[in-house]
Amino acid sequence: MRHERFPPIVTPGPAGPERRAIWTALLPRRRRGAKRLAIGTAAALADLAAIVGTGLAAHLLYHFPFAQGTVPLAATLQAALLLGLFVLVPNVARGEYSIETCLSGQPHLRRTATLWLVAWTLVLLVGFLTKTSGQFSRVVAVAYFLAGLPLLLGTRILTLRLVQRLVTPRSDTARRVHLIGYEADIASFYATHDSEALGLRVIGASYLRAPPAGADEDARRRQFGEDLDLAVSVVRFLRPDDIFVLVPWSDAEDVERCVDAFLRVPAALHLRPGRVMDRFEDLRLARVGRLSGINVGGAPLSPLEVALKRAFDLVLAGLGLVLLSPLLVLIAILIRLDSPGPCLFRQKRYGFNQEAFSVFKFRSMRVEAGATFRQATRGDDRITRVGRFLRRSNLDELPQLLNVIRGDMSLVGPRPHALAHDRSFERRIALYARRHNVRPGITGWAQVNGLRGETLTDADMRRRVEHDLYYIDNWSIWFDIQIIAMTVFARSAFRNAY
Numbered sequence: 001m002r003h004e005r006f007p008p009i010v011t012p013g014p015a016g017p018e019r020r021a022i023w024t025a026l027l028p029r030r031r032r033g034a035k036r037l038a039i040g041t042a043a044a045l046a047d048l049a050a051i052v053g054t055g056l057a058a059h060l061l062y063h064f065p066f067a068q069g070t071v072p073l074a075a076t077l078q079a080a081l082l083l084g085l086f087v088l089v090p091n092v093a094r095g096e097y098s099i100e101t102c103l104s105g106q107p108h109l110r111r112t113a114t115l116w117l118v119a120w121t122l123v124l125l126v127g128f129l130t131k132t133s134g135q136f137s138r139v140v141a142v143a144y145f146l147a148g149l150p151l152l153l154g155t156r157i158l159t160l161r162l163v164q165r166l167v168t169p170r171s172d173t174a175r176r177v178h179l180i181g182y183e184a185d186i187a188s189f190y191a192t193h194d195s196e197a198l199g200l201r202v203i204g205a206s207y208l209r210a211p212p213a214g215a216d217e218d219a220r221r222r223q224f225g226e227d228l229d230l231a232v233s234v235v236r237f238l239r240p241d242d243i244f245v246l247v248p249w250s251d252a253e254d255v256e257r258c259v260d261a262f263l264r265v266p267a268a269l270h271l272r273p274g275r276v277m278d279r280f281e282d283l284r285l286a287r288v289g290r291l292s293g294i295n296v297g298g299a300p301l302s303p304l305e306v307a308l309k310r311a312f313d314l315v316l317a318g319l320g321l322v323l324l325s326p327l328l329v330l331i332a333i334l335i336r337l338d339s340p341g342p343c344l345f346r347q348k349r350y351g352f353n354q355e356a357f358s359v360f361k362f363r364s365m366r367v368e369a370g371a372t373f374r375q376a377t378r379g380d381d382r383i384t385r386v387g388r389f390l391r392r393s394n395l396d397e398l399p400q401l402l403n404v405i406r407g408d409m410s411l412v413g414p415r416p417h418a419l420a421h422d423r424s425f426e427r428r429i430a431l432y433a434r435r436h437n438v439r440p441g442i443t444g445w446a447q448v449n450g451l452r453g454e455t456l457t458d459a460d461m462r463r464r465v466e467h468d469l470y471y472i473d474n475w476s477i478w479f480d481i482q483i484i485a486m487t488v489f490a491r492s493a494f495r496n497a498y
Contacts, residue, residue: 047156062137079136109156177241181205181244182207183207185248208224259271309475309477364391412484413471415444443484
């Protein structure tokens with residue numbers, strides 16, 4: 001057995017300072033825990049400062065011009081501190097301020113926005129129950145609510161960037177990792193992972209020897225046990241924070257022996273899954289009845305989330321049909337006057353669970369008897385004058401509000417494609433069919449980012465699918481509201497519309 005990054009035995013003399021430098025670099029520094037705690041505490045205090053500071057600023061900006069210098073700050077300060085408590089406690093409980101969360105580069109903006117709304121609801125409830133809500137100006141409260149969220153999100157992004165600059169593999173606060181496995185597995189780890197990008201520090205690797213050719217099972221077990229005993233001794237000396245066992249899962253007995261050996265060491269123990277697991281960012285142990293397994297993909301939405309999204313769709317789609325009915329009638333008349341044929345166009349599309357349904361759209365092309373499906377292209381001579389305007393303004397999609405009411409579609413989701421497209425791309429693009437795990441949408445994350453129109457290559461469709469899958473994995477009501485707003489106001493939502 002051999003060890004990598006384990007310092008060689010050197011003779012006393014000139015090499016002494018070099019040896020001390022090696023040991024200093026490998027062994028844990030004092031007060032590492034205190035430094036990590038200080039960084040996490042500073043991140044939490046930054047959020048608290050943003051919340052309290054916004055409240056006080058809103059109070060002062062309103063009261064100074066209108067209160068003739070009388071500025072009672074006590075009540076506002078108490079409310080701001082209570083709001084900060086309702087934000088910080090859940091964040092601390094779910095590890096939002098840990099260095100690992102900060103290094104992940106995910107500011108969790110939608111989760112923060114949801115927490116902000118919940119925290120405000122709790123503050124208003126406390127004010128109602130204690131009969132103190134009358135002490136606050138409604139103007140201050142509204143300004144505080146609207147200005148506080150963007151400032152809190154900006155503070156979160158700034159904090160993440162600062163932590164990522166402070167915590168590097170060479171800093172004292174980085175997680176110290178030791179690897180153990182066969183040479184091929186450790187070489188594969190180094191080839192596929194960059195410790196600089198991961199924000200961790202590999203302080204050593206213990207290589208397990210491959211069994212000699214012709215060795216019997218007893219000799220192999222004895223050699224493996226010797227390697228494990230030596231590796232445990234090295235780990236006890238280096239005191240890493242984490243140990244990664246890179247032995248393939250197919251060697252179940254070897255994995256179990258590694259687990260038994262390193263559970264005796266005061267370090268976090270991790271099993272390195274196979275390549276198939278690398279595709280999934282959020283793995284967790286799940287139990288179904290009495291059966292345990294590694295969960296790599298759950299239902300896209302929980303029953304509560306499905307009900308919430310459906311209620312959101314029904315309310316907005318119903319309001320949209322009522323408020324936009326004059327516009328819908330006007331568009332239908334213009335289509336009939338512009339070219340012969342029906343004002344509505346129907347086409348079969350795949351929806352939830354790949355079940356076919358008829359999608360409604362305003363007709364934007366001339367009617368061609370017996371024509372086969374052909375995707376619209378830029379400058380397509382089949383598009384009518386009114387149709388060109390409808391397509392560029394996205395108004396041709398409005399009849400799909402009827403599909404939303406019927407339950408075929410949602411307001412937001414992956415856009416449904418023609419059946420021929422679905423069949424073709426499903427065979428060529430991995431996870432394409434996963435788009436059908438949720439209801440298709442009138443608009444979607446791909447469309448508001450300009451990924452629409454003609455798909456000339458597989459790469460075009462692959463980018464669209466990546467955005468659709470991101471939406472499925474990161475859904476929230478706030479995300480839906482953001483996409484709907486971008487559909488109306490963002491210039492990117494109208495890109496490639498023809």
